[in-house]
Amino acid sequence: MLSTLQVILPAAIIVAAGYIAGKRVMDASGIKALSDLVFFLFLPCLLFRSMATAKFDASDAALLATYFGATMVWFFAMALFCRHQWNESMPGAIVLGLTAVFSNTVQLGIPIQKLAYGDAGLKLQLSIIALHSLIIITTATIWLEVWKARQTPGERGLAKNILHVVKTSIIHPVILPIIVGLLWSFANWPLPTWFDQPLGFLASAAGPIMLVLMGAQLSKMQLVAHLRAAITFTVIKNFLHPLLVFAACWAVGLSPLYTAVAVTCAALPTGVNAFLFAQRYRTNEDTVTAATALSSIASLVSLTIALALLPKP
16 A cells, blocks of 8 residues: 555645645636646647557557456446436536546556556556547547537538537547557657657646646535545446456456456546546536545555455466
């Protein structure tokens, strides 16, 4: 637990700094402006650079298919459950579905997998990271944009409606850098130093600023009012998601190392990108903020249980 705490504590300190900033120097319009800056500058740099430098290994296909297969089933199940059982709007349901499956794969995932399973585990974690946003956020974005387009069918003809969906789904500050970065990686082009260095500086700012934003958002909300939802989604993300991934790994007969990495990744807390996605579409922001914060604290328990129960490869 100590090693897990050492990874989570720095993130908690940055969130606390954002909370203080939200109380002292940032109003709602300032938080929105900073969120837009992250969404249109820092995050695209991070996503493009991650994809452009990713190296895919065909031998990891079984792990990736199993992890993302189980995760996307859980995403659709939770979104549809929230839509039909909790009477959420479709955008709100999609955001909550994302909260239930989007793991903090980089900030916590990389050090945890390295500590637990060494270089072999880290390599597999990087394979998951390479496709994490591409699969989950792209699916969520396209689903939401298609739903939005269908709400105003009379304004455009069918061809224009399809073109609008494609345009809003692809020419998007999250999806476009992922696609361009993926094409860059497949072309096997290097990133020249004069381009990679400023790109790296901007990319490295995305994580800390998103944590600051989370703290600032927490400072503007009544956390107690969203505590029940936060507890619900913490259980869904930190405990039920890894159980589903474990069942999928067992069903397809993955090796102990692949199983351990996949389940540990699922036991990670909700990633900050879910909060940023909620802010982008202005839906369920407080619920996602509270769930992400509580999920991060509860990951001390979920990760400890996962690391203790999973057999050492």
